[in-house]
Amino acid sequence: MKAHLQTATFPAMAAERLKACLQDIIAQRGKASLDHLATMETADAMAWLETLPGIARKISAGIMNTSQFDRKALVLDTGHRRVVQRMGLVPPKADTTRAYDELMPILPPEWSAADLDEHHLLGKRLAQTICRPKRPDCPSCPVRADCETGRTL
Known part of the structure; x- marks a missing residue:
C-alpha cells in the first residue's frame, strides 16, 4: 500500500481515508478484514463498502473486481466515464454510480x-490519449464509428 500512497495525487488525504476505513472496519467487524464480503452478493458487498469513509462506487467496484473477490464489477474513473x-x-x-448502473x-x-478490468483499463487509456476532456482527437479514435460524439465531428 505504501507505493500506492506515494503515487496518489493527495497522499496525506489518502492515508487519512485509509486509516478511517480501517478503524471503521475494525469497529464494525472486530478485525481489519473484509472476509465477510465473500459470502455477500456483489451489489450488497459494494453497498457495504460504500458506507465506509471515502469509499464510493469506483473504489467499491475496484475492491470487488481486482482483489481476491474477483467479481464482475466495472471500475469507472472520470476519463472512462467521459468516453462512455x-x-x-x-x-x-x-x-459514476448512475453510469455503473447503466453499463x-x-x-x-x-x-x-x-x-x-481490461475494459476499464482500455477506456481509461483512450480517455488519456484520444478522448481528452478538451479537444478530443476524434479522427484518430478507434471507436469513432460507434461514438455519438465522434460521428458528429
Whole structure:
C-alpha cells in the first residue's frame, strides 16, 4: 500500500481515508478484514463498502473486481466515464454510480472480472490519449464509428 500512497495525487488525504476505513472496519467487524464480503452478493458487498469513509462506487467496484473477490464489477474513473458518455452509452450528466448502473446490464454476460478490468483499463487509456476532456482527437479514435460524439465531428 505504501507505493500506492506515494503515487496518489493527495497522499496525506489518502492515508487519512485509509486509516478511517480501517478503524471503521475494525469497529464494525472486530478485525481489519473484509472476509465477510465473500459470502455477500456483489451489489450488497459494494453497498457495504460504500458506507465506509471515502469509499464510493469506483473504489467499491475496484475492491470487488481486482482483489481476491474477483467479481464482475466495472471500475469507472472520470476519463472512462467521459468516453462512455460521449459514446452515448450513459447520459451526459450521469455520475459514476448512475453510469455503473447503466453499463453493467448491457455488458456481455460472458465477460469475466478480468474482462471488465481490461475494459476499464482500455477506456481509461483512450480517455488519456484520444478522448481528452478538451479537444478530443476524434479522427484518430478507434471507436469513432460507434461514438455519438465522434460521428458528429
